[in-house]
Amino acid sequence: MSKANHMLEIKDLRVSIEDKEILSGINLMVKAGEVHAIMGPNGSGKSTLASALAGRDYFDITHGKILYEGQDLTELSPEDRAREGIFLGFQYPVEIPGVSMVNFLRTALNSMRKYRQQEPLPAGDFLKLMREKKNMVEIDSDLTNRSVNEGFSGGEKKKNEIFQMALLEPRLAILDETDSGLDIDALRVVSNGVNKLRSPENATIIITHYQRLLEYIEPDYVHVLYKGRIVKSGDKNLARELEEHGYDWIKQEVDSKA
Amino acid sequence: METLTATDKYLDLFKQRQQEITDGEPGFVSQLREEAMASFREVGFPERKAEAYKYTHLEPVFDGELHFDFHPRQIRFDDQELFRCDVPMLDANVLTVLNGFFHHPGEPALAELDNGVIYGSLKEAIRRYPDLIKKYLGKNARIQGEPFVALNTAFSQDGIFLYVPKGVHLEVPIQIIHLLLSDKNQMVQHRNLFVLESHSTAQVIICDHTLSPHMYLTNSVTEVYTGENADLDLLRLQNEHNNSCQVTNTWIRQEQHSHCQHGTVTLHGGMVRNNLRISLEGEGAETHALGLFLTDKMQHVDSYTVIDHQQPHCTSNQYYKGVLDDVSTGAFNGKIHVFPDAQKTEAFQTNNNILLTDTARMHTKPRLEIYADDVKCSHGATVGQLDENALFYLQSRGISRDESRLMLMDAFAWDVISKIKQPPLQERITDLVSKRLRGELSRCNNCAMHCDE
Numbered sequence: 129m130s131k132a133n134h135m136l137e138i139k140d141l142r143v144s145i146e147d148k149e150i151l152s153g154i155n156l157m158v159k160a161g162e163v164h165a166i167m168g169p170n171g172s173g174k175s176t177l178a179s180a181l182a183g184r185d186y187f188d189i190t191h192g193k194i195l196y197e198g199q200d201l202t203e204l205s206p207e208d209r210a211r212e213g214i215f216l217g218f219q220y221p222v223e224i225p226g227v228s229m230v231n232f233l234r235t236a237l238n239s240m241r242k243y244r245q246q247e248p249l250p251a252g253d254f255l256k257l258m259r260e261k262k263n264m265v266e267i268d269s270d271l272t273n274r275s276v277n278e279g280f281s282g283g284e285k286k287k288n289e290i291f292q293m294a295l296l297e298p299r300l301a302i303l304d305e306t307d308s309g310l311d312i313d314a315l316r317v318v319s320n321g322v323n324k325l326r327s328p329e330n331a332t333i334i335i336t337h338y339q340r341l342l343e344y345i346e347p348d349y350v351h352v353l354y355k356g357r358i359v360k361s362g363d364k365n366l367a368r369e370l371e372e373h374g375y376d377w378i379k380q381e382v383d384s385k386a
Numbered sequence: 387m388e389t390l391t392a393t394d395k396y397l398d399l400f401k402q403r404q405q406e407i408t409d410g411e412p413g414f415v416s417q418l419r420e421e422a423m424a425s426f427r428e429v430g431f432p433e434r435k436a437e438a439y440k441y442t443h444l445e446p447v448f449d450g451e452l453h454f455d456f457h458p459r460q461i462r463f464d465d466q467e468l469f470r471c472d473v474p475m476l477d478a479n480v481l482t483v484l485n486g487f488f489h490h491p492g493e494p495a496l497a498e499l500d501n502g503v504i505y506g507s508l509k510e511a512i513r514r515y516p517d518l519i520k521k522y523l524g525k526n527a528r529i530q531g532e533p534f535v536a537l538n539t540a541f542s543q544d545g546i547f548l549y550v551p552k553g554v555h556l557e558v559p560i561q562i563i564h565l566l567l568s569d570k571n572q573m574v575q576h577r578n579l580f581v582l583e584s585h586s587t588a589q590v591i592i593c594d595h596t597l598s599p600h601m602y603l604t605n606s607v608t609e610v611y612t613g614e615n616a617d618l619d620l621l622r623l624q625n626e627h628n629n630s631c632q633v634t635n636t637w638i639r640q641e642q643h644s645h646c647q648h649g650t651v652t653l654h655g656g657m658v659r660n661n662l663r664i665s666l667e668g669e670g671a672e673t674h675a676l677g678l679f680l681t682d683k684m685q686h687v688d689s690y691t692v693i694d695h696q697q698p699h700c701t702s703n704q705y706y707k708g709v710l711d712d713v714s715t716g717a718f719n720g721k722i723h724v725f726p727d728a729q730k731t732e733a734f735q736t737n738n739n740i741l742l743t744d745t746a747r748m749h750t751k752p753r754l755e756i757y758a759d760d761v762k763c764s765h766g767a768t769v770g771q772l773d774e775n776a777l778f779y780l781q782s783r784g785i786s787r788d789e790s791r792l793m794l795m796d797a798f799a800w801d802v803i804s805k806i807k808q809p810p811l812q813e814r815i816t817d818l819v820s821k822r823l824r825g826e827l828s829r830c831n832n833c834a835m836h837c838d839e
Contacts, residue, residue: 182782210784218782222775226797235793236783243784275797276779292783 134195135160135300135331141192143173143180150176152356153192158300161328165342165367166335168353169375174335175219177353178304181333182216183209196300210236211243213299213330217289217306224276229288232276233258233295240296261294265321283314290321301325302333307341319344339371352378392449393430397423399454400540406456407543411509412516418524422539425529432533441717441749442659442688444534447603447631453570456543458487461567476810478561478591481505485566486576487544502551505560508579511547518549522581526609526665527637534661535635538575538607545576545606550586552613559589559808564604566626571601578606580620584613584641591811593623594632594655602630609637612644614668619807623815624652628685631657642668642697649806651815652679652687653822662691666700666728677706678802680822681714681746688717695728698758704735707802709795709823710746721753722765728758735765740772740798742791795823 136158143151150173158164168174180187181194183206194201201209224232237257238248249257262269267287277285286306293301303322307315322332322345334345342350342364350367352360354375359382360366370378390398400407400423408416431448432439461484479497482489488507496506496514504511512519529536546562566574582588596602604626612618626632632655640646652658664673679687693702708716722733739748752765772794780790799819806812821827 182778184778205787206778206781207784207786207790210782216782218779222773222779224773224776224779224794224797226800227776227780227793232780232783232785232793235785235789236780239784239786239789296783 134158135197136333137193137195139193139195141180141194142190143176144188144190145176145186149190150187150356151180154353154356154358156351156358158331158333160299160331162349163326163332163334163345163347165347165350166333166353166358167337167339167350167367167370169379170337172353173356174337174353175304178216178219178302178333178335181209181302182206182214207239208243210296210298211240215293215296215298215301217286217293217301217303219305219308221277221280221285221289223278223280225278227276229272229274229276230255230258233292236292237295257295261291264324265291265294266317267291282309283311286310286314286318287321290318294321294325297325299330300333301330302335304335305337306334307336307338315341315344339367342367354378354382391430392445393426395449396537397427403454403456407541411512412520414516414520415512415523419540422524422529422536425531426533426536426540429531429533429536438690438719439659441715442657442686444631444633444657444659447657448573448605450601450603451571452573452601452603453568454541454573455485455487458489458544459485459568476559476561476808476814478559479505480561480563481546483544483546483562483564483576485568485572486542486574488546489565496547501554502549503554503556504547504549506547507544508547508577509544511549511579515549518581519547519579522609522611523579524609526611526639527607527635532635534605534633535607535637538577538605538635542575542577542607545578547578548580548588548590550582550588550616552583553585554583555586556588559591562590562592564592564594564606565597566595566602566604566630567597568600568602569598573603573605575605578608580608580610580618582610582612582616582618585615586613587617589619589808591621591623594626596626596630599627599629602626604630604632605635606633607635607637610639610646612638612640612646614641615643616641617645619647621649621806621811622651623818624650624655624658626655628654628656628683630655633659633661635661636663638662638664638673640664640666640668640671640673643670644668645672647674647676647805647807649676649802650678650689651803651819652677652681653818653827655685655687657686659688660690662689663694664692664702665694665696666702667696669697670699671697672701673703674805675702675704675706676802676805677704677708677718678799678819679708679716680799680819681708681716682711683714684712685714686716688719690717690719692721692723693733695722695724695731695733695758697725698727698729698731700728701732702734704737705802705805706737707798708737708739708748709742709798710739710748711742713743713745715747715749717749717751718767719751719753720765721755722763724754724756724758724761724763726757729760731758731761731763733761733763737767738798739767739769740795741769742771792820792823796820799823
């Protein structure tokens with residue numbers, strides 16, 4: 129299979145949940161090395177887009193295509209999407225009592241390695257790798273001794289998402305409202321992590337409501353999602369405009385044309 | 387010709403074999419047997435619709451073609467070679483009970499330690515210490531209205547006796563391995579008696595295994611006394627094959643400030659009914675009843691627990707979890723009975739179950755009878771599936787759906803296992819449970835039966 133020009137091509141994507149259409153024709157092209165921000169008012173479909181990309185099965189794709197490196201993504205299970213290099217940073221990471229962070233991460237990493245026909249990482253090497261990445265994203269040593277996300281504060285959960293990203297080294301990271309509920313310090317730590325992981329080989333889609341995060345993680349492109357469609361695209365200046373004027377002017381522009 | 391009812395069959399059997407059974411035993415034991423049989427005659431087996439047994443109809447099983455041994459059979463059986471119920475790193479005194487009789491080739495029937503601890507054959511203990519036994523045998527496990535206890539009281543001839551005198555700490559745990567090995571379908575009724583005097587401590591692990599594919603029916607009674615400030619940790623690991631039926635009747639009586647933890651882990655067994663009755667008869671007593679069962683295929687596990695808070699300031703906790711697959715079924719009936727004098731009672735009950743298929747079925751029923759007014763009681767029961775959000779989270783990190791489900795099931799089981807004392811035991815059970823969930827434990831040691839065939 130030849131590698132396409134774009135890492136991710138979303139063509140005219142329509143997504144429904146229980147017969148209610150949430151995404152009404154999304155078009156998006158992302159190249160390796162790029163950071164795209166998707167902004168929009170609440171209810172615009174931002175999380176639905178993230179979930180559809182990650183392979184959540186209670187959404188129905190009623191029309192359109194998602195091509196990841198030229199391959200039809202909808203044919204892949206969530207675990208295969210992850211193994212192909214897609215990572216979703218959840219907006220509300222779930223707590224999984226009784227499943228230790230270490231066991232979880234080692235199983236995940238070795239799953240990926242097996243898929244790539246690599247040997248599993250021996251326990252000692254894995255712990256070493258974990259320490260390295262912990263330092264990189266400034267995550268507390270304590271947190272990895274616990275069950276997955278159990279008892280973590282909002283900020284700790286988000287940092288844990290970035291920590292996992294650092295460990296799994298995805299090619300396409302989709303960060304769903306990673307900044308929601310974060311104080312300034314946590315925001316800085318999360319942004320540093322994302323920035324450190326940025327490379328010409330990988331791409332990031334940042335889904336966010338507020339412009340604040342984008343001061344720390346500079347996007348190459350900013351798209352506005354409203355009523356299930358991307359209604360405006362621009363560069364980082366578009367984000368600043370939204371910060372100053374809110375979403376109303378875009379809503380009016382779109383609604384008056386309808 | 388009139389066909390005999392199951393009840394009649396047992397009444398007849400007792401009459402025929404009474405001589406053999408009571409031969410050489412003290413009068414009070416023979417008396418107890420007669421009273422038990424009289425009680426059994428009155429009540430008979432529970433009917434199909436009987437509330438307490440509505441999910442587990444046992445009469446047909448007891449009515450089957452079964453062989454009974456009234457003497458230990460001479461089976462050439464070398465425990466070391468043929469069977470090991472291994473708990474690595476656990477230093478324990480292993481006692482083997484073969485088809486209901488204490489099996490001790492070349493060893494004395496009863497061990498009597500310098501510190502006064504006695505353990506071994508109940509039959510031998512009755513012979514050697516009748517006065518001690520008389521104080522406890524049959525005084526807790528009730529025969530009135532309890533047909534299975536009554537049957538056992540009439541027929542049982544051996545089992546394990548453990549006695550820990552005042553203030554003594556039994557350093558090394560006792561591991562009792564119940565083995566069923568026969569060339570016919572067989573019924574076994576052993577009886578255990580554990581007496582812990584005040585301020586003593588002990589740990590007992592009981593493992594149930596079947597070693598040949600025949601149909602086995604076990605009806606056992608375990609009577610436990612924990613004196614003032616005594617501490618008992620009792621764990622039962624049920625691992626009989628799926629062609630067996632096991633009925634356990636555990637009666638625990640606790641004096642003031644005593645502490646007891648009773649855990650049951652059921653990995654295999656065609657039909658299992660665990661009756662557990664705990665009576666808190668002294669102030670400040672504390673009791674924990676834990677249960678974990680994993681069923682698949684057509685297995686059935688029924689836990690029936692009653693905790694009587696007779697005195698004030700006692701604490702009880704029932705924590706039972708089950709994972710049911712295929713068309714297996716389960717039941718949990720947990721009663722908390724708080725008597726009028728039992729003020730400041732704290733009683734909690736939780737029963738969480740996961741159904742892995744649409745065809746598995748779990749019946750759960752909490753029963754609270756509270757007659758005191760200054761108490762803290764709670765109960766909660768859930769029957770559900772694995773958390774889809776948690777599953778998706780694991781999958782989104784590259785872990786296959788199958789492996790994700792297993793991780794969540796391991797975590798679910800760990801919640802109970804983590805409450806078991808002794809790290810080597812926790813480890814061993816975690817390993818067994820993990821293997822069981824992955825279908826890797828279909829064959830228990832040397833049993834010729836493969837439970838997945």
